[in-house]
Amino acid sequence: MYKYDEYDRSIVEARIAEFSDQVARRLSGQITEDQFKPLRLMNGLYLQLHAYMLRVAVPYGTMDSRQMRMLGHIARTYDRGYGHFTTRQNLQFNWIKLEDTPAILRELATVEMHAIQTSGNCIRNISSDQYAGAAADEVTDPRPWAELLRQWSTFHPEFTYLPRKFKIAVIAADEDRAAMRLHDIGLQIVEREGKLGAAVYVGGGMGRTPMIASLIRDFVPFEDFVSYLEACLRVYNRYGRRDNMYKARIKILIHELGADEYRRQVEEEFVAVKALGIDPPQAEFDRIAAHFAPPPFEQGLSDAVDRSDPDFAVWLDQNVKAHKQPGYAIVNISLKPVEGIPGDASADQIDRMADLAERYSFDELRVTHAQNIVLPHVRKADLYAVWQQLVEAGLAEANLDLIGDIIACPGLDYCSLANARSIPLAQKIAGRFADLGRQRDLGELKLKISGCINACGHHHAGHIGILGVDRKGTENYQLLLGGSGAEDVSLGKITGPGFSEDGVVDAIERVTDRYLAERQQGERFVDTYRRIGMEPFKEAIYG
């Protein structure tokens, strides 16, 4: 994984000094909250329902055990003993004191971490495929490209006050595990005539107006990569709407201009930008890529796994994925226990996961956009031992990609923007479908809950999505069907009138019952929905 050199370190150190100074100026009243807010947001600091919330960046979701343990340490020392992993592969603490933030940033910096640009109207943490470097289906490891973009976007002077936030995802496989086309810019690294480059998709996003990104350029080679993105951003910065924050994302610009006109403007801008010499040289790419060289895998390992423990076998089938290296596997740790809070992990669990990564996974962990954790490189011979330790830590829920593996935003229990609570609903749904055999019979079923229209819980992209709304002071939930954030990307459609919390759980059960009655051989829920359409499900729900 990437390690800082003196330059990276000096930039993060300067940032700590700068932000500490901004905090001091706020605490002494030299700047108003209105002036401070965009400054603190650019450092991931929100004022939420109960306290300040600090979002720590996990670039492209990759961490080592020291970094993970530091998160546990901060949870214990400055927060209330836990953290929340987010859909953009970051981690947020819910109970932070403003006056503690300089100390927290200094601690984070000791393990090459920070909170830079985890919020604000700037380019956010670059997200990526949680199986990068391990996936059997990848063309290359996408993370060097993501790291290149991390550096390019960090304190980019022109793009610090964009019309709205800006999210970029980079993948390098046809299977999309990062919701790439639901990002402002989605990049898929592809190979063409022996050369790597990026297919550039622009204008995706969720929020109140969900849109799927359009292909703007099918191949941008490395030597033009930064220039091309600079051109994409410049057109947005100049012409994105600033009159209405709800229409300020790049998806609206592209919708209003049309993809062809946006492309024409970008290509024109690219000609000007390309001449500036802003593209890093191949040597810089090679330097970064060397940090992502494969770990020293053992050769000649057996692929055999003893499946005699039935509980282990279930977990193996559900949470363990194929690795490109013989004898190794990818382990998913579900942070979705039935009674739990999706994405939350206690400081002790964080430490345990760090220990497992250090001992069994070449010291690497990943955060997934589904709010789970991955041990990317585990020897198959170690899987049983890893599973046993996960069981001890309460981390062996075998529900990856099943209905219990719910993405949920923090909702009204924590978030000042929310209209309804998400977590209690997630817990009720998980409780209703607690039987793992039943979940496995339903098969892959991605259920995603947002507590407001901002869609942090990705409800538009759920096979089943739920949107919490405020109906005259009461929490109410709309049900959506047919979305997907994967390579079969699609946007869910609302079934009809909304429900109470209990009502929506019942409605989901009627939907899944109808699916079981209708499905054909091999069909996932979303496949059946696409084949038969909304009507049979509406009929099941509303009668």
Added chain:
Amino acid sequence: MAELTTNPADAGFLRFRDDAPHDEPAVTLDAFLGQSNATAVRLEAGDDARALLPYLDRLALVEVSFPKFRDGRGYSSARVLREAGYEGELRAQGDVLVDQLLPMRRCGFDSFAPEAPIDQATAQAALARYEHFYQRAADPVQPVWKLRHG
């Protein structure tokens, strides 16, 4: 409006140029394009800086308005002008706060007419804070990748 804010005697005016301040009032882009002899122009946030490109060699001052500090269009306006070779004074005027000075300098602004005065010492500290930058911009700084690889 233009007369008041382009007066370098205003409190809080910051300038990073050796030449003498330009004292001709800046005219609007429309007025500039409609006459031939103005040497100072004011760009509103939504104005297209590229409209000035044919006239750069007779411009001594371009003032870019920041109606709200959150409105970042002026950063692109500045870079467009500098990238096209404009060497005259480039002034950020309006809701310009100390924490914006550094990115503005990097985009090519070399004078500042903030609505609320900026403390000189705080400004100097903010501008000196970073030794290294990841990306090439409109200032003479060598990006980190250049320092790494020569």
Added chain:
Amino acid sequence: MKILTGNDLASGDVVWWTGNGWSRHLADAVDVGSNGEAIAHVEEAALRVNVPYVIDGEQTAEGPRPAHIKDRIRALGPTVRADLTLKPADPNAGSWVI
């Protein structure tokens, strides 16, 4: 009743206006009548509170009750973590919110 609330600037804690200061406990909140904005202005300027705002509520037998669920959750804490609320020993405290 009208209740004035906000967050402590340094700690971020939820606070309620008591008539002569700020309390972490909603039970201490007073009816600010039409003075809420004026008090908020003075207190924010003096850095004794951050992002203050006035809400509707009613006086009940159990004390002041904000009209909106969001402020009731602010007053108590997250309904999904009883241990982190201001009433950690009361497992039913969350039902007050709903």
